[in-house]
């Protein structure tokens with residue numbers, strides 16, 4: 202009995218805990234009455250949550266008077282927007298011309314094999330999302346990838362996987378640490 | 388005695404290469420050892436292949452150090468600054484010491500890039516100290532009329548640097564002719580060509596030159612509002628533009644009655660793109676600024692008549708604007724001295740791919756492609772054979788080695804089937820497969836088509852399918868003809884430049900490398916050894932030592948053989964992953 206009750210309630214709880222819709226208020230205030238505000242509003246929403254939650258679109262529609270269908274149309278048109286949550290680290294692997302000529306594809310394949318995800322997918326532990334992008338503007342360092350604000354250049358498959366492994370190691374370490382801290386606190 | 392200056396190149400790619408850490412280290416030792424030098428920042432210097440770059444200017448001259456890391460930085464400071472002995476082995480450019488890269492700069496004429504690498508882009512005083520905002524001051528001081536400004540730009544022969552090559556003066560004239568009270572001026576900083584970074588470097592390295600160009604443009608056409616449409620992938624450019632705009636406002640270069648020119652009000656803001664290549668097209672860009680999906684609109688009416696919010700609008704590219712102040716200050720004649728009859732001035736190129744000195748160069752129009760690649764670029768990496776160069780990105784085409792005497796001017800490049808484009812120059816060597824390159828570009832345009840026109844939306848997809856099939860060994864007789872047929876249909880049936888030019892990479896590669904297509908289709912072979920599915924891995928019996936390394940690594944167990952005996956690959960099981968080839972220490976595996 203108890204188990205089913207928890208299961209039933211969990212999704213609702215989770216959604217509430219995940220997206221705090223209050224965060225949208227200053228954004229809406231800033232852009233509400235501006236011409237051509239749809240894209241900045243979506244961009245702002247995404248930078249708050251890492252993606253555009255459906256709930257946020259509803260609020261934007263109510264508060265800023267935009268049509269959900271317009272928002273959805275724009276969000277699916279531009280590569281920048283995501284409608285699903287992403288992993289903690291976004292691995293942006295460049296597939297621009299300069300990187301392609303320097304064999305970026307092979308690097309991506311090695312990353313895919315290591316993380317066991319395809320382009321656009323997130324690892325089950327929610328640590329990494331893999332994205333291929335067109336040109337990060339550092340073509341003379343091709344092939345290039347970007348994780349967070351860090352750019353890594355002159356890559357090969359091995360080097361790229363090493364970088365990701367290192368991040369993973371640190372993440373697991375800090376997770377363990379916070380876990381033990383929690384335990385000792387309790 | 389002037390104080391020694393130490394300048395670190397902090398453009399995006401410098402930071403990616405580790406220049407930020409070098410800067411911190413320099414700051415640390417300066418403070419720790421209480422050293423007397425001025426530590427400064429600049430942006431792209433152009434020698435991107437030697438990043439991170441640190442320049443030291445002392446009373447004897449300038450010394451540019453390349454590939455500096457924190458450790459080398461310590462050494463350089465210790466030897467050069469403390470003991471006055473430059474570390475010659477790390478110097479890549481200098482007006483005192485000879486280096487092997489002197490050619491890289493000798494062939495260049497810097498107009499659009501006149502300040503890049505020389506100034507701190509976040510400091511308006513440095514821009515002003517190198518003649519910045521003198522052009523708009525000249526217009527205000529000498530009361531140069533609107534028509535004279537437009538005439539100057541017309542006479543200079545400047546053509547749009549965003550790819551189209553339309554005469555800028557003429558564009559301004561059209562926008563000026565319109566009597567509307569409300570007009571807009573837009574700077575196209577969407578730079579969508581993957582593999583090109585000219586505009587990024589200008590924005591990061593000298594944002595005020597673009598602002599001044601826009602202010603002059605606004606004066607000429609009578610606009611009071613401006614927009615810089617910048618791709619979101621360029622956070623540093625956006626940051627520096629914002630700083631520049633704030634400084635320009637404080638100094639009265641933006642705002643009301645600019646420099647006391649009566650009634651001349653102009654201000655601008657930055658609009659971040661959201662990642663769509665088609666938004667570089669001017670009407671799609673306008674739709675995007677208006678908050679819609681970035682879909683091109685029918686022209687006419689051209690933006691000069693009905694653009695942003697249906698008002699007359701002038702759109703120019705970043706590099707176009709960066710040239711303007713120089714032309715006003717130095718005169719149209721001076722600018723027109725460079726170049727060919729119909730293509731005046733200079734052009735910035737981003738040299739990338741299989742080239743030794745990959746970086747940013749600004750050359751006078753009329754220089755040959757060969758000179759850019761060999762004299763400036765230093766030739767091909769590992770001295771491999773130069774095969775082709777791609778100009779104009781996904782809208783452009785490949786120019787083969789035997790046409791490398793082609794000069795850089797709009798008409799000569801067009802005659803090859805490629806286009807000048809915005810300045811991406813990707814160099815390819817014998818290991819680049821031309822069918823794969825065509826497939827790569829089609830994959831890009833197919834993904835980026837806005838979907839409005841059937842031929843562009845579906846046609847590029849069909850072409851991509853055929854090209855993919857060919858690179859996977861499933862090519863059929865007649866595929867080349869089918870590609871050509873589709874190409875012309877897409878060109879004719881598309882509304883905007885994206886669709887109209889999307890087939891160019893395919894058409895030029897078929898034109899110049901038809902034999903490569905045929906080898907893929909008929910012989911199921913990739914001459915460049917690039918298309919995996921068409922390769923054969925074979926063990927050379929005489930060379931194999933029987934070390935068993937390849938056998939252990941093979942994922943499909945296609946390799947058999949006893950210890951110390953020659954091994955053998957079963958072709959029917961081999962999936963051509965190349966694992967054995969990369970692991971064999973004795974070069975005993977051949978691939979063909």
Ligand SMILES: Cc1cc2nc3c(=O)[nH]c(=O)nc-3n(C[C@H](O)[C@H](O)[C@H](O)COP(=O)(O)O)c2cc1C
Pocket residue numbers: 546547548549550551552553555575576577578579580664665666667668669670702703704705707809883884885
């Ligand atoms: C698909 C497509 C993409 C384009 N991308 C860009 C771009 O990234 N940057 C740019 O300046 N112009 C781009 N253009 C050209 C613009 O439409 C326009 O011609 C240009 O901004 C005008 O400025 P200019 O006359 O100074 O070159 C693109 C055109 C097309 C058809």
Ligand code: SF4
Pocket residue numbers: 665682683835836837838839840841843844881882883884885886887
């Ligand atoms: S040609 Fe292609 S990108 Fe251009 S409007 Fe048509 S469908 Fe859109």
Ligand code: SF4
Pocket residue numbers: 926930931932933934935936937938953954970971972973974975976
């Ligand atoms: S790795 Fe090379 S030398 Fe060793 S068994 Fe394989 S082919 Fe022979």
Ligand code: FES
Pocket residue numbers: 295296297298299300301335336337338339340341343344345581582583
């Ligand atoms: S093509 Fe990869 S950074 Fe430009």
Ligand code: FES
Pocket residue numbers: 396398399400401430431432433434435436438588746747
């Ligand atoms: S020198 Fe760094 S971007 Fe060119």
